[in-house]
Amino acid sequence: MSRPTRRRMLALVLGVIAIPPAASAQDVLIRNATVHTVTERGTLERSDVLVRGGRIAAVGTNLDAAGAAVVEAKGRPLTPGLFGGITGLGVVEVSLEQSTVDYAPPKADESHGPAVGPRPEFDVTLAFNPQSAVIGVNRADGVTSAMVAPAAQAGAAVVSGQGAVARLDGRADAFAAQSRTLFADLGVGAPASGVGRAAQFMLLDQAVREARPTPQMRDADFRLLTPAGREVLARYLSGGRIVFAVDRASDIRQVLAFAQRHGARPVILGGAQAWQVAGLLAQAKVPVILDPLVNLPGSFDQLGASLENAARLHQAGVRIAFTYLNDGTHNARKVRQAAGVAVANGLPREAGLAAITANPAEIFGLGAEQGRIAVGQVADLVLWSGDPLEVTTVAEQVWIDGRPQSMRSRQTELRDRYRPRAP
Amino acid sequence: MRRAGCWLAALAAWATGAVAAPDPFPSTYQPIAAPPTLIRNAIVLDGAGRRFDGADVLMRDGKIVGVGPGLAADGATVVDAQGRWVTPGLIDVHSHLGVYASPGVDAHSDGNEATDPVTAGVWAEHGVWPQDPGFETALAGGVTTLQVLPGSANLIGGRGVTLRNLPATDVQGMKFPGAPHGLKMACGENPKRVYGGKGKAPSTRMGNVAGYRQAFADAEDYRRQQEKYQRELTEYEASQSGSRGRKGSDAKPPVPPKRDLRLETLVAAMAGEIQVHVHCYRADEMAIMLDLAREFGFKVAAFHHGVEAYKIADRLATEGVCGALWADWWGFKLEAYDAIWENLAFVDAPANGCAIVHSDSDEGIQRLNQEAAKAMVRGQRAGLDIPPERAIRWVTSNAARSLGIDGRVGTLEPGKMADVVLWDRDPFSVYAHAERVYVDGALIYDRAAPSATPRSDFLLGQPAGGAK
Numbered sequence: 082m083s084r085p086t087r088r089r090m091l092a093l094v095l096g097v098i099a100i101p102p103a104a105s106a107q108d109v110l111i112r113n114a115t116v117h118t119v120t121e122r123g124t125l126e127r128s129d130v131l132v133r134g135g136r137i138a139a140v141g142t143n144l145d146a147a148g149a150a151v152v153e154a155k156g157r158p159l160t161p162g163l164f165g166g167i168t169g170l171g172v173v174e175v176s177l178e179q180s181t182v183d184y185a186p187p188k189a190d191e192s193h194g195p196a197v198g199p200r201p202e203f204d205v206t207l208a209f210n211p212q213s214a215v216i217g218v219n220r221a222d223g224v225t226s227a228m229v230a231p232a233a234q235a236g237a238a239v240v241s242g243q244g245a246v247a248r249l250d251g252r253a254d255a256f257a258a259q260s261r262t263l264f265a266d267l268g269v270g271a272p273a274s275g276v277g278r279a280a281q282f283m284l285l286d287q288a289v290r291e292a293r294p295t296p297q298m299r300d301a302d303f304r305l306l307t308p309a310g311r312e313v314l315a316r317y318l319s320g321g322r323i324v325f326a327v328d329r330a331s332d333i334r335q336v337l338a339f340a341q342r343h344g345a346r347p348v349i350l351g352g353a354q355a356w357q358v359a360g361l362l363a364q365a366k367v368p369v370i371l372d373p374l375v376n377l378p379g380s381f382d383q384l385g386a387s388l389e390n391a392a393r394l395h396q397a398g399v400r401i402a403f404t405y406l407n408d409g410t411h412n413a414r415k416v417r418q419a420a421g422v423a424v425a426n427g428l429p430r431e432a433g434l435a436a437i438t439a440n441p442a443e444i445f446g447l448g449a450e451q452g453r454i455a456v457g458q459v460a461d462l463v464l465w466s467g468d469p470l471e472v473t474t475v476a477e478q479v480w481i482d483g484r485p486q487s488m489r490s491r492q493t494e495l496r497d498r499y500r501p502r503a504p
Numbered sequence: 505m506r507r508a509g510c511w512l513a514a515l516a517a518w519a520t521g522a523v524a525a526p527d528p529f530p531s532t533y534q535p536i537a538a539p540p541t542l543i544r545n546a547i548v549l550d551g552a553g554r555r556f557d558g559a560d561v562l563m564r565d566g567k568i569v570g571v572g573p574g575l576a577a578d579g580a581t582v583v584d585a586q587g588r589w590v591t592p593g594l595i596d597v598h599s600h601l602g603v604y605a606s607p608g609v610d611a612h613s614d615g616n617e618a619t620d621p622v623t624a625g626v627w628a629e630h631g632v633w634p635q636d637p638g639f640e641t642a643l644a645g646g647v648t649t650l651q652v653l654p655g656s657a658n659l660i661g662g663r664g665v666t667l668r669n670l671p672a673t674d675v676q677g678m679k680f681p682g683a684p685h686g687l688k689m690a691c692g693e694n695p696k697r698v699y700g701g702k703g704k705a706p707s708t709r710m711g712n713v714a715g716y717r718q719a720f721a722d723a724e725d726y727r728r729q730q731e732k733y734q735r736e737l738t739e740y741e742a743s744q745s746g747s748r749g750r751k752g753s754d755a756k757p758p759v760p761p762k763r764d765l766r767l768e769t770l771v772a773a774m775a776g777e778i779q780v781h782v783h784c785y786r787a788d789e790m791a792i793m794l795d796l797a798r799e800f801g802f803k804v805a806a807f808h809h810g811v812e813a814y815k816i817a818d819r820l821a822t823e824g825v826c827g828a829l830w831a832d833w834w835g836f837k838l839e840a841y842d843a844i845w846e847n848l849a850f851v852d853a854p855a856n857g858c859a860i861v862h863s864d865s866d867e868g869i870q871r872l873n874q875e876a877a878k879a880m881v882r883g884q885r886a887g888l889d890i891p892p893e894r895a896i897r898w899v900t901s902n903a904a905r906s907l908g909i910d911g912r913v914g915t916l917e918p919g920k921m922a923d924v925v926l927w928d929r930d931p932f933s934v935y936a937h938a939e940r941v942y943v944d945g946a947l948i949y950d951r952a953a954p955s956a957t958p959r960s961d962f963l964l965g966q967p968a969g970g971a972k
Contacts, residue, residue, distance in 0.1 A: 177693070177837040215835060330968070354968060374867050377606040377638055378963075384607075385969030407867065411835035418874065421934030472874045472934045473881040492834075496844045499814050500886060501853040 107135035107483035110146040111462070114154035117469065118454040119161055119439040123431065130159060132460040135482035140454060152464070152478070160434060160469045161452050162225025162461030162481060164246075164441040165413030166404025167324070167350060167370060170216050170227050171209040171247060171255070173410055183208035184232045186242050199288045201263055201317065202309035203242030205231040211251045215411055217490040220249050222414035223476040225461040225486075228445065229256075230324075231264055239284050240265045243313070246445050248461070250481035259446040262348070263317040266326040267336070269380040282335060288314060289343055322346045322446070324370070328382040330354040337365050348444055351375075351406070353383035356390045359397035368400040368444045373423035375406065391436065392427030401432075402441035421470035433470055459483075529629060531679035533668055535944035540564035542577045543926060546585035551592040551900035551915035555893035561590050563922035566944040571916050583940070589931055591896050592916055593648025593923030593943065595903035596869045597781070597828050598808050598862035601639055602632030602652050602667075602675070606866060616655035617662065621699050621706060622719045624687070625765030626662035628652045632675040637960040638866040643669050643949045644957070645870035646925040646938040649680060651907055653808075656690035656783040657698045659706065659715045663769060664688050664781060666907050670943055671958040684908045686805070687773045689716065691784035691793060692839045713792060720800040723770035729761040730771070779805040779908045781828070785839035787815035794823060806906040808862060809833075811840045814850035817857060826858035826906040827851040830868070831875040848876075848898060849883020849890055860906060861898045872899045877932035892932050 109132045116125040118140065129144040130137060174181035186203040209229060219227075226249055231242035246260035267281050284305065290298070291306045292314035306314065317323055325336045328351045340347040349355055352369040355362060362369060376388045387393070394401050403423070405415040416437045424433040442452025451459050460483035467474040479486040541563045548556040548571055560575040561568070569575075603615035614631030617623040632652055642650065648669050654661035664686030667678040691712065700707030706715050736758035743755050772778045780797070784790050784807045797804050806826035807813060811834060813820060813827035820827055829851065834843030844850075852859035861876045863869035880895040904914030913921050922945035928937050941949035949957045 175835060175838050175841060177697075218834075357968070376870075377641060377866055380607050380609070384963075384966050387969075407865070408833070408836055412832055415832065418878075418934060422871070425935045425937065470934060472877045473932060475881065475885065492844045495842055496846050496886065499817075499844075499850065500846075501817065501850055501888070 105134055107460070108133050108149035109152060109460070109480065109483055109485070110144060110149045111152045111154050111159055111464065112144075113156060114159035114464065115156055116140060116454055117158060117160045117431075117434055119431070119435050120453050120455050127156065130454060130462070132462075132480070132483040135460055135484070137454060137456055137458050137460050139456060154464055157477065158465045158467070158469050159454065160463050160465065161438040161454055161458075162463055162479065163223045163414075163417060163437050164402065164452065165219055165224040165227030166402070166409050166416050166441070167230045168227045168404075168413045169232060169410040170219065170229055170249065170413060171211060171213045172205055172229055174213055174215060176408075176410070184230070186231060198305045198307075198310070199240030199284060199314070200242055200310060201240045201288075201313040202307060203231055205229060205242055206245050206247075206256050209247060209255060211249075211253060211255055214491040216249050216251075217487075218411070218492050219413045220479060220486055221476065221488050221490045221493065223417065223463040223465070223479055224413050225249055225463070225479060225481050226451065227413055228260075228262070228441070230262075239267065239281050240288065240314070246447060248481060250484065250486060257447055257450070261322075262445060263314075263321060263323045264326070265323055268327050268329055268332045269382040278332065282339070285339065289318065292318060318343050318345050320344060320346060322348060324348045324350050326350040328353040328380070330357040332382070333358050334361065337361060337367060340367075341365075350404070353386040353390065355399070356387060356393040357385060359394050359399055362394070363398035368402065368440070369394055370402045370404050370441070370444070372404055372406040373419045373426070388422065388426040391423035395428055395432050400440050400444065401436050402444055403436045417470060418472055421472065424470055430470070529627075529676055529679075531681040532674075532676045533670070533672070533679055533681055535566045536670075536946035536948075538566070538944075538946035540578070540580035541583060541942065541945065541947075542575060542580040543583045543585045543590055543924070546588050546590040546926070548590045548916065549893045549896040550917065551896055552917055553893055553897060555891070561916060561924060563924065563942065563945040566922055566946070568916050568918055568920045568922050570918050583926065585926055588939070589927040589929065590916075591646070591925050591927065591931060592900040592914055593925055593941065594646045594872050594899045595907070595914060596642070596647055596650040596863050596872060597806065597860055597903045597906050598864045599642075599650045599652050599869055600655065600864070601642065601650065601866060601869070602634065602636045603628055603654070605633045605636035606638050616657040618657035618698055621659045621695055621704075621715050622766060623654075623658050623662050624660045624719065624767070624769040626654065627665065627685075628654050628663060628688075629665035629675045629679065632665065632667070632678075634672050634675055634678060635960045635962050637963055638869070639669055639671070640958045640960060641866070642869045643941055644938060644951070645872065646927070646931075646941055647869055647872065648923040648925075648941060648943050649904075649907075649909070649913055650869070651686055651781075653686060653688045653781065656688070656694040659690060659695045659712055660719055660770070661688040661690060663778065666909065668943060670948060680909065685772070685778045686907070687769060687778045687780045689780065689782045689793075691782060691789040692786060693837050694783070709789070713796065716796055717799070719766070720770055720774070720796075723767045723774065724800070726761070726764055726767035727771045727774070733758055733760050774800055774802045776803065779906065781806050781808055781906070783808045785809050785811045787812040790816060791819070794819070794825070805908070806858075806860060809840070809864070810851075811843045811847065814844060814847045817851045818854050820851060821854035821857040824856060824858070826860050826902060828860040828862040828903075828906065830864070831861065831878040845879065845882035846886050848879035849886060849888050852883070852890065852894070852898065853888055858902050858905060859898050860902045862903075873931040873936060874934055880932060892930070895932065
């Protein structure tokens with residue numbers, strides 16, 4: 082679609098007033114919105130957001146378009162683009178079709194190296210396909226970035242590999258280097274759980290020894306990691322970010338101790354019992370990425386799971402972000418509903434929005450760049466039909482880097498083909 | 505012996521469609537006695553398509569007495585519902601609570617008898633663990649009735665059971681009195697993956713359909729044997745009573761055919777005594793299943809999951825088949841790739857369309873109202889007129905219809921069982937909570953009094969705490 086056509090489409094959808102050609106495709110003035118800044122400024126009624134060259138240039142009232150396209154928000158809410166959580170976006174198309182699944186490290190067998198070994202060198206971002214239809218579906222519902230993460234898989238014991246945060250506008254170079262993250266799985270949910278959690282920590286400690294060998298170690302002492310794995314793990318141990326998928330409070334304590342021992346920066350993923358150690362997490366400044374919908378003991382590690390997990394962690398001063406654990410890839414968009422449910426169960430409204438915008442950006446080292454509506458941030462924005470956390474609200478328009486994104490997807494194409502005929 | 509003979513005769517009579525099946529595991533559910541209750545001044549969605557603003561709902565003796573403005577309390581307990589909403593109790597037609605209970609440990613894997621592609625003789629109720637904590641979280645979401653089904657590993661997975669969502673120590677104490685069984689069938693990828701992976705039939709969709717057809721053909725044969733036995737029994741009894749002591753003395757009673765639990769179920773489905781629920785994603789496969797149903801003379805009550813149901817919405821409506829659907833699940837397998845947000849709304853749109861929101865999930869069942877809300881708004885934006893009083897039918901009366909219990913639950917019409925949810929606001933909101941849930945007129949869940957609400961044995965005394 083050519084630029085003018087797209088703009089006309091946008092005008093039809095949004096009631097845009099007539100405008101002169103913009104100086105750049107990445108300039109836009111969004112006028113008269115309820116602006117959820119996710120900053121100390123809070124929510125600004127009847128305010129404008131000016132985007133220049135893909136970045137936010139001003140947030141205020143009566144801003145001058147100065148040649149930029151103008152979108153009349155008519156008071157509707159404007160938020161930062163949503164962070165879709167921990168996903169397989171772009172690395173899995175159809176979960177049960179192996180030929181479309183690229184986010185699992187190799188299974189353990191003799192041709193792939195050590196029989197049961199952590200594989201920190203596995204880098205899922207190499208498989209990223211920005212043209213995945215799954216991305217388009219989620220983007221049309223307001224998801225503008227997400228962590229693309231390796232999947233836990235039997236054979237890649239404990240450490241499953243690296244991921245990074247992708248921008249979801251179809252660009253080839255989608256990943257920000259500073260968002261790179263190592264993923265580890267512990268407890269019941271760990272793929273090597275056949276060996277039990279003590280063995281998991283044993284493997285983790287052995288991996289650390291191999292990544293940071295002492296001069297006394299001989300070749301025979303290197304049993305777990307490949308040379309590439311040693312190199313990568315050593316890098317993450319020196320202040321790198323490691324996401325530990327873990328639910329049980331006792332395991333969270335072990336993770337905190339491990340991280341302190343080895344100098345890594347941990348992030349807890351899952352954390353069904355995290356509220357029970359909220360004080361510790363706050364003190365250690367360790368964030369938690371959780372699914373607010375988890376309130377049943379899906380495993381013995383999740384006894385005490387609560388709809389109030391998010392509210393309690395926030396109250397204790399823990400930085401929280403949300404993910405949808407059931408199918409966080411195809412339904413990454415469901416983080417918005419999850420945030421609404423957390424708010425319905427005691428989390429302040431602005432904290433609910435922060436948990437799917439600014440907080441995950443901070444957790445993954447991108448806070449200065451994205452996740453808020455503030456001058457200098459990238460213009461990843463969503464204009465909503467109503468309350469951004471409400472299930473009856475839909476995204477009216479999505480921008481990434483100030484460019485209006487197509488609001489069509491494979492699903493809207495199917496909808497329009499099969500739309501009921503008028504009676 | 506004589507008793508057994510009677511029972512077999514009854515069974516044979518049932519097999520010929522003469523009488524309803526005797527239930528060897530009869531419901532022992534008893535409504536909890538409760539005083540009459542008047543919910544005063546609420547916004548009421550009655551499940552039958554009507555909305556009343558500022559109306560009262562009166563329940564007495566476990567039944568709905570009426571809905572309307574200014575009803576006389578007449579000694580009833582009065583609940584002020586100013587600014588709040590009332591709906592019928594929600595109904596989930598597709599749950600695996602109890603058969604895949606929390607915690608999801610190996611010992612709780614009781615939902616798929618994945619040892620043979622046709623296990624029509626197994627009953628979900630025999631796998632239901634009543635202590636699944638998921639029942640009480642579903643109750644907090646306003647669910648008062650649910651159908652627990654076997655899983656979809658098999659072509660014909662067995663019988664589903666419809667339950668009242670009340671705590672009980674055994675499943676009989678939860679069984680919805682008089683509700684027909686369901687029959688769970690499955691199309692597509694699951695059966696062929698499960699058995700193809702074992703090097704057995706079916707390994708293709710061709711094999712799937714051959715498998716259903718052979719099973720029903722066997723059931724037809726079984727029905728013929730039952731009919732023949734019934735005829736011979738009738739003749740024998742006539743000969744005995746008509747000529748006592750003479751010619752009948754040397755006549756022998758006919759020997760009943762050996763019972764076959766698989767085929768009994770299928771015969772009952774063909775007789776219309778069991779509601780047939782078919783897990784089926786693709787439109788083309790649903791069309792094949794409708795032809796299959798015609799070949800063997802059974803009716804499909806609902807297609808479950810039906811991610812492509814919108815492609816054949818008119819045919820489903822014409823044939824009176826419901827679509828039990830999700831708002832937004834998709835993509836986890838290829839047959840779920842063509843999802844659209846508007847699926848429920850498009851299935852609902854034709855005259856006699858029957859859209860149902862189902863969960864298939866211990867999370868989704870807690871917020872059927874939110875799933876309906878998401879689907880409702882997408883339908884509205886596609887230009888369809890779907891007010892809340894219409895969309896609430898997707899989780900109440902339409903669900904009841906597919907379970908064959910629409911004469912008893914699913915609406916707030918007089919005489920219906922008094923399953924009622926009082927919501928703290930518009931239930932089509934992410935912020936809505938069920939404040940009070942009544943089952944047969946008894947207050948079973950009260951958000952303001954958590955200690956009085958049901959709590960699973962499993963969660964007692966857990967130092968790490970229970971579900972909340």
